[in-house]
Amino acid sequence: MQIYNTMTRKKEEFIPLEAGKLKLYACGPTVYNYFHIGNARAFIFFDVVRRYFEHLGYDVTYVQNITDIDDKIIAQSIEEKIEFHTIADKYSNAFLEDCARLGVKKPHHQPRATEVMPAIIAYIDELVKQGYAYESGGDVYFSAESLPEYGSLSGKKIEDQMAGARVEENTLKRHSADFTLWKKSKPGEPIWQSPWGEGRPGWHTECVVMSQQYLGETFDIHGGGIDLVFPHHENELAQALALRHKPLANYWMHNGFLNVEGVKMSKSLNNFFTARDILDQFSAEAIRFFFLSKHYRSPIDFNREIIEESEKAVSNFYSSIKQLLLSQSKSYSDLKAALAIDPELDKIKLEFDRSMQDDFNTAKAVASLFDLNRIVRSDAQDPAFRLKAAALLVNLGEVLGFFGKLEETLKDKTPDLSRQLIELIISLRAKVREEKNWALSDSIRDQLAALGVEIKDGKEGCTWSIKG
RNA sequence: GGCGACAUAGCCAAGUGGUAAGGCAGAGGUCUGCAAAAUCUCCAUCCCCGGUUCAAAUCCGGGUGUCGCCUCCA
The missing domain is CATH 1.20.120.640 (Anticodon-binding domain of a subclass of class I aminoacyl-tRNA synthetases)
Known part of the structure; x- marks a missing residue:
């Protein structure tokens, strides 16, 4: 089994940590909205990965997170004027529904960030104690400079990031490459108690905590969309390396984007179609076929x-x-x-x-x-x-x-009476055909077709089926 | 500014050194009263230029074009 590993940028022979077992983690959604058809690509692809390993006889454990606390959820809760956890519930339910409609097999575990809050806080606390993170003004930041390996997944150097003029100025950070582990909450925002006061977690720690909780400190495959390489997966990896001195995963897999007219589909560009809308227009299997007809790492144009x-x-x-x-x-x-x-x-x-x-x-x-x-x-x-x-x-x-x-x-859902009537008509038509009355014969065929009954004259006689 | 991906027929898309999978659409033949189905056949030298090699879509160099990441994002 050859797998392209984002870490090494090449295909590698897959060797599981434990023979016959696959420990797979793929990033799920942040539930602040309906997911779009581009997101669906990742969910479908990793579903195929899981299915294929099962097909090979592996004992697969597939974990997918649901991130249910985040800035965007808070923003959405303000927008919809509902409490944040109501928003999270609403969209996580929608997520589960849409995945089911897409024919995605349910992962073995789908933990939520808010369910593992004590573990998240403990993880951050440990990072602070070991000197990889620092508190600043009620926030906690991971110090990118404290970890020599920082940037190894995405191939980014801390110095290069300085060159990017768009990095937002944050005076609480010691270094612009540092990322937030804990955020002090503003009035009206959801809060959890922590050693640094009231606040909420940043984006990345929940995935480290949940993946390691279910799969161990190192697992086989970590996956997600290509955009997650940086910063999300880089920052997950950094925390795991800092605390456990081991890689979080042996293989990192990333799927390419879905584009619309050549430009990526994203919520921020507002050029997206929700999976639920597309599912109303096309069958789940057609959508799946569409994605699978192109290699997962290539961009694909929505068409x-x-x-x-x-x-x-x-x-x-x-x-x-x-x-x-x-x-x-x-x-x-x-x-x-x-x-x-x-x-x-x-x-x-x-x-x-x-x-x-x-x-x-x-x-x-x-x-x-x-x-x-x-x-x-x-x-x-x-x-x-x-x-x-x-x-x-x-x-x-x-x-x-x-x-x-x-x-x-x-399953033939045609009611008995209809079936008998159709077969009666066909047998009468057979008589007409014996007399070579093609006009009537064809007329019967056309009229049946108009009713949705399609008939085909073969050598062995006539077969029929209900269209649609 | 740093890093990366991609460019194959009308369309979608495999193929990473030995002479272009597959699908859709299209053309023609057989079969059939017709229709459908079935069946057979046809349909590209791989963005451009240069190089390496007996041999390149496939490797190297240089262009051109498109896109992505570096900021929330699958």
């Missing part, structure tokens, strides 16, 4: 036409499987049971694995799905072989998070 194409691709898979099962009078469980070893199909499976193990080349892995799809659709192939191919298609598709709705879709 409705391409998502529509993705919609076609996904429904093509579904209809291939559906048609095959229909023609063989097989059920969903027959399909699942048909997964078997087959030399020819194993080649495709091997290719799929090869793609995935090359730093999650999902775009290439998807091509393997199409290889299988071609077999499933092909009349020229042996029926048993086609069924096996379909079983593998579903099996590998599920690794990428597809086919979650397959079982449901296959």
Whole structure:
């Protein structure tokens, strides 16, 4: 398994800390708003990472934080004139709902910052005691200069940051590269008691505390969007290095951005679409396909036409499987049971694995799905072989998070009476066809189509399906 | 100013030294009363210039263009 490690800027062979186990942490949202479709890319991608390791037989522990105290939440609570924790609850619930709609498997743990406040305070206190952080005017800052390794993840040097003219002047800081661990609260803001007075945590400590609490002082993979490399992950790492003298994670993975017309989608640029809006327009699997058809580290342009194409691709898979099962009078469980070893199909499976193990080349892995799809659709192939191919298609598709709705879709929800009526009409039409009354025959087909019943005349007779 | 990424057909997109995966769209053939499906075939020399090499989309140098990080952000 090759994984591109942001720390070393190259692909490395993945070696787990403990054989057969994966400890994975990926940054979740700060819950001050509905998340946008760009955020969804990260959630979907790390869902695929998790699924793939599970597919390989790993015992995976996946932890994702929910940051529910932060400046932006406070700002939003003022804007909506509601208490901050009500805002946090509202948007964390929305986050959970939207992820479920996106077909993202629930992480094993989703801790919230406010639940681990004593641990956060203790962590900061320890940093102060060991001389890596200092109190200043009721705030606490991490001293970047105190840690020689500071900047190793993002490749930034403290001196270079000085050159950036946009670093905000903060006279409480000893050095402009220092970052806030604890903020003294202003009147009306939520407060926690601390050794430095009333205040609230800065942005980064909660992730260190929560990840280490569930995964240990060092874990396998830490992930998130590319923008988190600096400052968020750099600052998490700094705290862990300072206190534990060990890397926080062995592999750092970052997904690229979603752009809109070439420019990144972000809440601050206000050029975003919420995932919930997009989910109302496209299926979750089409959205997933859209993301997975490009390598995760590359930027991807939000494009409705391409998502529509993705919609076609996904429904093509579904209809291939559906048609095959229909023609063989097989059920969903027959399909699942048909997964078997087959030399020819194993080649495709091997290719799929090869793609995935090359730093999650999902775009290439998807091509393997199409290889299988071609077999499933092909009349020229042996029926048993086609069924096996379909079983593998579903099996590998599920690794990428597809086919979650397959079982449901296959259930024939047509009421008995409707079914009998449709079949009656078709049998009457068959008589008309025997008489070669094509005009009437076609008219019946058109009228049924108008009602959403699609019929196809094959050599073996006529098949029908309900559209939509 | 510092650091980094990307540039492949009409569109999306793999490919990191051996002569361009896959998808969508398109063209043509077979099949079919027609439609659909199926099936077969066709459709790029990889931003520009120079270099290394028997051999480069793939390595090196120089351009051009687009984007990102350095400030909240997946």
